[in-house]
Amino acid sequence: AMEIHGQKRPYRTTDLARMMYNLTMTPAEVVKKWRGEEDDDEEGDEADDDFFNKSKAQDPANLEDRHIPIFDYAALEAKWEDEEAIESLKSRFATGHMAGKGGD
Amino acid sequence: MAAEDPQPLLRFTGHRHLTTRLLLSTLTGRPIRISQIRSTSPTTPGLTPHEVSFLRLLDAVTNGTQIEFSMTGTTLVYRPGLITGSAEGLGAQGGVLRHEITRECAGRGVSWWIIPLCILAPFSKGSVNVTFWGEGCITSSTPAGDMSIDSVRTAILPLYKGFGIERNIEVRVLKRGCVPRSGVAAGGEVQVVFGHQVRVPKTLHLLNPGRVKKVRGVAYAVGVSGANNARAIESARGVLNKFVPDTYIFSDVSAAPQVESKEKGNPGGKKKGAVGFGVSLVAESSTGCLYSADVASPPTGGVTPEDVGKQAAYQLLETIEQGGCVEKSAAETVLCLMAMGSEDVGRVALGKDVIGDEDMVQLGRDLREFGGAGWGLRDKGEESEELVVSVVGRGVGNVGRKMA
Structure with a gap:
């Protein structure tokens, strides 16, 4: 270790x-x-x-096993209202920037 | 035969990962001993009612399983039998096994039983057909972190297709039940049909997560106005429309389940079960990868449908952002099935936050403990947020059928 x-x-x-x-x-x-x-x-x-x-x-x-983790929804809301975060995630969507990384 | 040469017990401690360990034990036929189950808890030491209920379920779908508890329930010895499925004469009637989930088990949603059962089912000797019912049967997602039955149906079951397990698999929601307040019963009813048994699952190669092309979902209202659905759907769409125009969320309105009241002066009387509403969202990518999100109203109430819808949408975005081909809540299913596959290397790309999770690390260790090979990890590529996990199958597959 x-x-x-x-x-x-x-x-x-x-x-x-x-x-x-x-x-x-x-x-x-x-x-x-x-x-x-x-x-x-x-x-x-x-x-x-x-x-x-x-x-x-x-x-x-x-203490218990979870399938869905606990989220802080207030923080998430702030995050996903942010234009930058939205733009960066758009490459993961079919309608997003096709020039983005990954490709189909 | 296993009975003649007793295998040494595999030893585990703690109550976490109990279902996974029992599952792996049943699949590999290795007996296990779990000790120190909540042994430090001053109020509720030992197994909880839902864990006992899960053991009873395992007992019902297997033949020859031996389960021993210690007096306090903090130690458990489990010797798995053959996985027989819903065999006649072993608890099933008319090919259907009815598993009651009592009111004490209402801490967990029914998916907590169903997801492990589904991992077990492909290796069963006969088909598996179980109806979950009772006062603790919750079909919605729960505060304890269980996904709703709709997400199981739309985000977990399709995964089996990649393993060549696709025929005659179904989860039917017969009655919906929400998380109950204390003193109220949930009263849901769900039937799980798993009729496709295989010798070994196909080796899976899932490396390209693709791009998310559509979002589907179910908004459910149980015993409350259907307008709640419309409001939740609208706010979820409001968030998601920026990303995916192809978003469609179904609305399911049902009455509150009627549960036997069991009151003294009113035998056979019925009482209204728990009410509530919630949203389940599933995003599908161009390569068929699925990401899910689940939010339901808490039993205490006080949350608007708009918030529920929005939270579900944000949760979905967060899950998509973690990347990989498999989301965290489905990773257990996929990795377990891969480990039970034929002796070949299967590969799956996972997001770093998905694999970098306590449960996943423990799952990897447990799988190795049960005789599997360790996971191979490598980067997917330069600057990639994903890494590729390679899992060597054990080629054991259907323990039950082999020995029978």
Whole structure:
């Protein structure tokens, strides 16, 4: 687990491939690390404590399996009223900019 | 035979991913032991009523399954039997298995039972035909994060086509039920017909997500005015029209289900079930990839149909933005079926946010735990937001039919 500590760039595929089956990390840690969301200072020695306190510290909303994640709809509304976001997503639609990436 | 050489138990802990683990256990024939199920919960330790109900469902569609609980329900040993489907004499009557979902199970929507059942069904010996009913049967989407039955029908079931499983598959909504307030019954009724059994699913290659070309949806109102549908549809279209002109949302208005009241002075009397409304949206791309979104009114009320429609539309956009060929809520189905396929490498492109998810990581680990190969991950291409997951099938497929 230690050699992946130094990583900087989030969302690197090779990192996920390496962490996916590293059973010393919980899935939550894997995802967090891969997205580069963690605050590095409290890693290391506190990892063991985390392991034992995990169930207590869990977010209650996170306790059950979900198919649909929880969304913050106010934030989403703001996001999708934004012209830039709309433009960037249009390449995913058949009617969008045909010059966009992907192609049919 | 499996009975003579007892396989060692695979050990898991925790209540998360319970259905997936039971499912994989049944498919691979490996017995499992799950311990520490909510063992730290001071109020509700052990299995919840809906989890017990799911175990009963598994017991009903299999033959020879052994289930043992500990006293507190925090430990579970599950030895799977053969998947027989809705076999006569094993609980089914007239080829239909009726599975009651009691009021205590109303925490989850009926899709929570149906999605795993559908993954199991192609490998069954006989056809699977189950009717879900009862006071806890919720067909709408729920605050617990279950999708509505309409999304299961329009966004999950079509996925089976890619695996060569397409005939005689149907989900019928016989009665709609919304999320109940306390003291009210949901009372929905859903029939799942899964008549196409295969030896092994075809190897899937799904790499091009294409472009979204149309959006279909269902707006449902149960026991409330149909005008709610019209309002929800209008606001959802208002958001989506900027992207897809080909948007069509059906409106389904039904009366509140009548549920037996079970009151003392009024035997056989009926009571109105839960009411509510909601929207299910499904976007289809030019290559047949599906993205879904679901929002329903909460049991407490106080949300306008406009908000429900808008939220569903935003949720759909968000799901489309995550990209890949398979959305998060369908990924379990696709990846499980790929893992059960023939001994060949199947590939699927997933968005980074879809694969970079706790549940997905755990699913990958669980699949390997059950004897599958690890997933291969690689970038789809330079600057691509997607990555390609390759899954080697186990070639095991239909455990039940092989041994029978």
